[in-house]
Amino acid sequence: MKTISNAIPCLVALVSIAVLPGHAQLLVQRFEPVGFSQVTITDRFWKPKLDKVATATLRACIVQTEEKTGRIRNFEKVARHQNEKHEGIYYDDSDVYKALEAMAYSLKNHPDPAIEQKADAWIDKIAAAQLPDGYLNTYYTLTGLDKRWTDMEKHEDYCAGHLFEAAVAYYNTTGKRRLLDVAIRFADHIDSTFRLQNRHWVSGHQEIELALMRLYHLTKQDRYLKLADWFLDQRGHGFGKGVIWDQWKNPKYCQDDVPVKDQKEITGHAVRAMYQYTGAADVAAATNDAGYMNAMKTVWEDVVYRNMYLTGGIGSSGQNEGFTEDYDLPNESAYCETCASVGMVFWNQRMNLLTGESKYIDILERSLYNGALDGLSLSGDRFFYGNPLASAGQYGRSEWFGTACCPSNIARLVASLGDYIYGRSEQGIWVNLFVAGSTTINIGKTAVPVQQETSYPWAGTVRLRVDPARPVTYALHVRIPGWARNVPAPGSLYRFRDTTATAAVEILLNGKPVVFREEKGYAVIDRTWKKGDIVEMKLPMDVRxxxxxxxxxxxxxxxxxxxxxxxxxxxxxxxxxxxxxxxxxxxxxxxxxxxxxxxxxxxxxxxxxxxxxxxxxxxxxxxxxxxxxxxxxxxxxxxxxxxxxxxxxxxxxxxxxxx
Amino acid sequence: MKTISNAIPCLVALVSIAVLPGHAQLLVQRFEPVGFSQVTITDRFWKPKLDKVATATLRACIVQTEEKTGRIRNFEKVARHQNEKHEGIYYDDSDVYKALEAMAYSLKNHPDPAIEQKADAWIDKIAAAQLPDGYLNTYYTLTGLDKRWTDMEKHEDYCAGHLFEAAVAYYNTTGKRRLLDVAIRFADHIDSTFRLQNRHWVSGHQEIELALMRLYHLTKQDRYLKLADWFLDQRGHGFGKGVIWDQWKNPKYCQDDVPVKDQKEITGHAVRAMYQYTGAADVAAATNDAGYMNAMKTVWEDVVYRNMYLTGGIGSSGQNEGFTEDYDLPNESAYCETCASVGMVFWNQRMNLLTGESKYIDILERSLYNGALDGLSLSGDRFFYGNPLASAGQYGRSEWFGTACCPSNIARLVASLGDYIYGRSEQGIWVNLFVAGSTTINIGKTAVPVQQETSYPWAGTVRLRVDPARPVTYALHVRIPGWARNVPAPGSLYRFRDTTATAAVEILLNGKPVVFREEKGYAVIDRTWKKGDIVEMKLPMDVRxxxxxxxxxxxxxxxxxxxxxxxxxxxxxxxxxxxxxxxxxxxxxxxxxxxxxxxxxxxxxxxxxxxxxxxxxxxxxxxxxxxxxxxxxxxxxxxxxxxxxxxxxxxxxxxxxxx
Known part of the structure; x- marks a missing residue:
């Protein structure tokens, strides 16, 4: 078993560029996100939602996973070795992992010993179901291990990816490494089975790439970065023909028609596309690879300028759970799967980290507050799979779904909100989202407590107070939301009809107007900051x-x-x-x-x-x-x-x- | 090779009740249909449609089958033994057979040496692709014969059924038996492989049952009746579990939840249900089996009284191509597959033959003139797969479909219209549909030429002239359409709002009102008929x-x-x-x-x-x-x-x- 040091930081690793062979290098200014475990949220808009997730949503996930369906029982059956039957669908393990990941984030926002006990009990069952060689999948273990790794469509790697994400999150909140060790053993099994033997495998549902990057950032083991890159590189060479695509499914449905670096437009299944792009942007950020970077920028324009709903939802067609023609955005039949909006949040975060551009956070915010949040009822225990923009009265929320990807996905997204608010580098602090709460960011050796007060999104004032122990020089970057400016990007799908009457964005430093430079969509204030400094941004809240x-x-x-x-x-x-x-x-x-x-x-x-x-x-x-x-x-x-x-x-x- | 006498009548066999073990017997008055090959159609409504099918529709079917898709090439590849790849989907052979069947009927209505030559050429290719043991399926022969008959879902028996139907139709029109011999060899192969070994096989898409009954009526070989009955009897015992239904598909989707004789309501895939019921009614008529008969009457009420659109279309949901809840009949999203309306015509014809009740022809007529005919464009070369009852402007007809069951299905139905107009027994003549044209019906040893004149459905007058060589006594049954009477059946879904102002149905014999008795929905006139007798029915054509x-x-x-x-x-x-x-x-x-x-x-x-x-x-x-x-x-x-x-x-x- 591989061991890793206890000193793994809870923050994701500092930005360090790995050099992989065959990657053309590009240089970009970068910052790293401040992780959820370092952020406290007290926001009047979000905190009640985080609490609902911690109570109602997690309860729904637990009841469904443990009692109403056989998802947990499948793990118990593997451990019992009694030749019992698998229950449910072949990708059901993933819902257990996603629920665990949601619990992990939630334990930071809303500590609850009962939830932690439940998570530990599940982790015991999961660990007991892992085979000696690291393999872990209840479907194949119960239906015939001889068939494992024979069908690229059967989501074995997808389930593995969700396991890795849960393991990283749980470690980051609790410091407990049992699930992380399970994840590492399984990741090593996959690496040995495929990449190290160069045995082709085109993931039928992308997800493992981004998950391996989480494992890489936590463990700093190059093999996970290499494996993520290897999975991406498997696509577009025809290896998936007749397996994940055939006469029924178009190769574009699987984003397997051309290599990832040559992809120029979004096609097919929206969630698979989002997860793939997130992984590709992650790898690009870690390797500075120009191929992935340029492909992702081009595809992003195709998504945002030709295929995105005003709500930040994507994927207009339920038939392929994905894309049709450019500009085909019907409202009543809009599919806009909740998971696809969650994916938009993931991908746009990575694009922001990759480029430093705030326009990606504008889209992240649009998807988060609208298309994604719509997937969760106000009560926290009812869900939308699709999120249409018009209803003749036919649509209602459900308690659960046969394919239950969405409930735990929106749960983990909301619970991990802390991941998306702040960024940092040695020279600066970035404020991406306006959510009341606090964090502490290190600039050099100086800890800078940051406190944010706001009634966003209801009111437009955001107050940031910094309290460095001693004066420290850095650039504060505060995102000026795209919606508060009146300049749509060339090619934008949507524009405000009224662009004249709106007040400008105001920024005050310690109560007085301040001159700031605007860079990549951020208001940047360079100075030596001292304890008690307050920056106030006022956004115009007109109805548009x-x-x-x-x-x-x-x-x-x-x-x-x-x-x-x-x-x-x-x-x-x-x-x-x-x-x-x-x-x-x-x-x-x-x-x-x-x-x-x-x-x-x-x-x-x-x-x-x-x-x-x-x-x-x-x-x-x-x-x-x-x-x-x-x-x-x-x-x-x-x-x-x-x-x-x-x-x-x-x-x-x-x-x-x-x- | 089995041989059959050249004396096989082109009419289907006289009604003779076969006694199979285990069938409870019921006695019913019966008549037999007069087959299409004995009927000439000159009708102003239908003849142009038959001509369009003979030209435009068959041309579309031929171009698509032979050039634009690989359906014919697959047969050529089998015959070449060059290990070439199968093109298309595993059930594509069936479209070749259905197009051939349509050609067969059409050659009667609209003789065309080029079409007959094309049919003969296709039949040569089909015959060349049959294996020595009688097996015939291009998908399995080209992708791996070791897998044949291993997957009940893969439509091998469905394709076989369509082959049998084409063979019977082509023999009936042309007297050529090459395709019939192919069909008989394949039917015998199936009988030996399954029934005679009692090896379970639940058809994934019913069709072979009704097709075997066509083969039985033509050849009078009991084994085909027994095999049809055997296929029906395979359902509802769990043999299809995990094969044609699993965690994805409900057993009700496949009409495999209970044995056919215990079925009480329609469920699942509409076309599969229709074909099954047609076969069950066929077997019931041949065996007088009370089990099938009662089940089919109960299910018919479920369809017609709770689940049928006004157009005679059925199957409200595109998701399962079938049924949802009783009374769930949305208009804009109505699926109403063309093939399901074609199936309604088949099934209701058999229910009429089984019971003598005209109410089944009322439904047949409703489906034929509305839900089914809507599947074919006026130009004859565009098609609807679904036939909604409301459109916001989104629906248009297509040239063809990936799954191309509907075009050749509507083609064969329209071309075989002659099958549905008349019935006969030794004591009577039945007139079911009002279509101008002629036939000759034997009563005892007397040939009775029957001529029908009408401008139906535009005008309500139907004139029937009979010209027996010598006076002959029989009962003439003329259907009084349900729509011309004002009494909805108890439980009917639809009723006329205005029931008072409508004129009554009038019947004249040689120009004078005649007293007739009404029996099972028919106006019955018993008399000794002589040359030149004319019966005229006048139906009220008010807007309702x-x-x-x-x-x-x-x-x-x-x-x-x-x-x-x-x-x-x-x-x-x-x-x-x-x-x-x-x-x-x-x-x-x-x-x-x-x-x-x-x-x-x-x-x-x-x-x-x-x-x-x-x-x-x-x-x-x-x-x-x-x-x-x-x-x-x-x-x-x-x-x-x-x-x-x-x-x-x-x-x-x-x-x-x-x-």
Whole structure:
């Protein structure tokens, strides 16, 4: 068994560029993320959500994993050696690992000995199910080990990846290494079975690449970086033909049509694509490889400029759980799988780390607050698999799914929010997300406690207080959100209709306006910081009307409402049961008010618009001026089924008379 | 090789009840169908369609089968023994057989030496691909014969069934027996491999049962009846577990949850269900088995009273290509696969033969003229796989499909129309469908030429002239269509809203009203018939408004329009691009007019209704009295994509402002 030092930092490793043969090198300015285990969250928006995950969501995951399905029983059966039958589907192990990973993050935010005890008990069962050679997969162990590693489609490596991620997270929170040792043994088994023998294997569902990079950053063992790179490099050479793609599935469905470094557009299954890109960006950041870097930048533009919903959701079609044609973004049938939005958060974080550009965090924030968060009910125990942008009333949240990737995925994302807020290098501090709480960041040998106060996303003021033990010089980078500026990137799918009346972003240092330079989308203040220094950023929180590029035919003549990072929607529950009968005329006026969606305090938008109503005779229609209430998109579908729309007609083209 | 006498009648065999062990016997009055090869069709509605199939549809099938896909090449590859690769999907052979079957029927209606030559050439290739032991399947022969008959899901028996049907049809039209000999050899191979060894095999896609019954009726060899019965009897005992159903597919999906004789409701994949029921009714008719008979009657009520669209289409969900909950009949997302409507025609014909009840022909007619015919474009070379009852403009017809079951299926159905018009016994003649043309029916030793004149379905008069060489006594049964009577069966899904103003059905004998008895839905006239006797039936052709049972929530507050057997729809192409903005108030009035949909002469319905329109300002809505044009449902989607609805609001409940 391989051992690693106890001195592994809980922070991910400092930026160090590994040189792998065959990688063209590029130099970029970089910083590293501050890990969740170093961040305390007290935020009024997020902390209750973290607590809901710690209680309701984890409880749902545990009940489903342990009682209502056989996911945990499968591990017990392997350990018992009684030749018992596997229950469920071949990728069900992954849900156990993802739930464990969510527990790991959650134990940092919301310590709970019962949860930790449960996690330790699961880890015992998992460890007991590992074979002497390191292999660990209940499906093949119970259905026939002779068939292991024969079918690239069967998610063995995907399950392994989720095990690695859980192991790293659990170690980072608790310092306990039992699961990490299991992960390392399994990773070494895979490395020996494939890379070291150059036995081809195209992962049927990418995930192991990014997971190996987590293992690499924690253990600093080059073999995991090399193995991640090797897995990426397996794609696009035809090794998957007839296995993960055939006459039924297109090679593009699996991102296996061309090598990763030659990929230029997103195709196929959205979640597989996201996980692959995350892994590729991770490897690019570690190796400075220009091939991955350029491919990922090109693909990113294809995703964000031609294939992304306003909510940051991606993948318009349920049929392939993925992509169709550019600009094909239907609202009612939008698939926008929760896992794909989670993947957008992962990938955009890595792109930000790779390039230092804040535009990636703009997209991360869009997906996080809208497309991803929508996957979790306000109660924490109901879920959306798909997240459509319009509903005629047919959509409701579920307790669980046969293929249950989404619940534990949104749980682990929310619980790991601390991973996405801050970055650091020896010369600077980066503030990416506006979430009240605190951390301590080392600049050289000086510890710099950072405290953030904000009522974001409801209000636009963010206060950052730094308290270095002694004065220290560094550059503070505060992200100026893309939505607070009025310049859409060339090719952007969406733009604000009104760009004149909006106040500019203001930044104050110790109460006074300060001159800052803008670099890669950040406001940068270079100075020698001292205890008690306060930086305050004020973002304009106007209600904004959004329009789409004309190529998005489903949004033509329509507007959406956005305030801060939040996309809004009109739901029947707030509007006499209707949401499809509204016209937002040019003269519409907007205001905001504090509002409750169940127990969730939100800021609602009130809009003075025109509403089409059936006259009392039931045979004629009349258009009435009405004030409608729009709520944040993430909060819809929590009060039963009712119609909903994000994109509202700005002019009437046609009238449908319907239920 | 088995030989059969040249004296095989082209008519299917006279009704003779085979006694199989274990079948409880029931006695029913029966008649036999007059086969297509004995019927000449001159009808103004149908003959142009038969001609289109003979030219455009068969050409499309031939080009797709022979050139654009590898379906024929697969047979050539088998014959060449060069170890070449199979092209396409494992069930592609079936499309070759179905196209051949369509050619066979078509050669009767529309003789064409080039088509016959093409058919003979294909038959040579098929014969050359048969193995010495009778096995014939290009997929397994090219991908590994060691795997043949190992996977019940892989449609080997389904392809065999389609071969048998093609062989019987081609023999019936041409008297050529080459393909029939191939079929017989393969059927004997299957019988020896399974039934005679009692080796379990649950067909993954039923079809072989009904096909074996065709072979039985032609050859009168008991072993095919026994084998059909054996295949049916394999279901519902768990033999399909883990093979055709598993954790992914429910046993109900495959109609394999209970034995066929215990089945009480339709479940799962609609086409598989239809083919199974057709085979079961066939076996029941041949054996008088009470088990199959009662099961099929119970299941029929479940289909027709709880799960059938007004168009006779079935299977509301695309996800399983089949059934969901009772009364779940959404219109816009209706799947209603063309093949399932074709299957409804098959099954209802067999139920009519089994029971003598005309209600089955009412349903056959509904499916034929609406749900099935809609699958074929007016041009004959475009197809619908699904046939929704509402479109927001998204649906268009296709040239072909990857899984190409529907095009050749609708081709063979239309081309075999002659099979469904007449029935006979030693004591009577039955007229089931109203299609102009002629046949000759033997009563005892007297040939009775029957000539039918009608402009059905556009006009309600049907004239039947009989010309027996000498006076002959028999009972003439003329179906009185269910739609021409006002009594819905208890539990019927649909009823006419207006039941008072309609004229009664009139029947004249040689110009004078005649007293007839009504039996099993037929007007029966018993007499001694002489040359030149003319029976005339006059059906009321009013425009009827249809309402649904309240359980069908998707149709609540809505009405549909029907005239004669035809269901109508409102399509944007005739109504300024809109079809969802119409209210049919109680005071709506209707008239009809001759109309053209491309080159198709139809009777259109004009309706004075209320239409919601966007006012010129684009911001308000107004309700205007308008005359809209409704066309027969089967004729929609021939003029590009535009919105369409069958069920129109009778009162406004809600208003959607939309594209």
């Amino acid at each position: 009307q959004v329009a789409s590029r004309k190529e998005v035919t489903s949004n033509q003549g329509r507007v959406a409402l956005q305030r801060g990072p939040l996309v809004y929607c009109v739901e029947g529950a707030d509007n006499a049961g209707r949401a499809w009968n509204i016209v937002v005329p040019d003269r519409a006026t907007f205001s905001t008010k504090p509002y409750q969606v169940l127990d969730e305090p939100v800021v609602a938008i009130l809009a003075n618009v025109s509403v089409a109503e059936a006259a009392p005779d039931g045979l004629t229609v009349q258009m009435k001026p009405r004030t409608i209430t729009a709520i944040p998109y993430y909060a819809w579908a929590n009060r039963g089924k009712s119609p909903m729309q994000v994109w509202l007609p700005g002019r009437i083209k046609a009238v449908k008379l319907t239920e | 408004q249809v309402a649904s049972r309240k359980e069908v929530t998707s149709n609540q507050g809505r009405v549909a329009l029907q005239r004669g057997p035809l269901v109508y729809c409102v399509e944007g192409a005739d109504n300024a691009g809109r079809a969802w903005n119409i209210v049919v108030p109680d005071r709506a009035t209707f008239s009809t007019k001759p109309y053209q949909v491309l080159d198709e002469p139809v009777v259109a319905i004009l309706a004075n209704v209320s239409v919601a329109e966007a006012a010129p300002d684009g911001l308000t809505v107004q309700m205007k009295p308008r005359t809209i044009t409704a066309i027969p449902y089967y004729a929609w989607a021939n003029r590009g994509k535009s919105p369409m609805q069958v069920w129109l609001p009778g009162r406004i409940k809600a208003v959607k402002l939309t594209e």
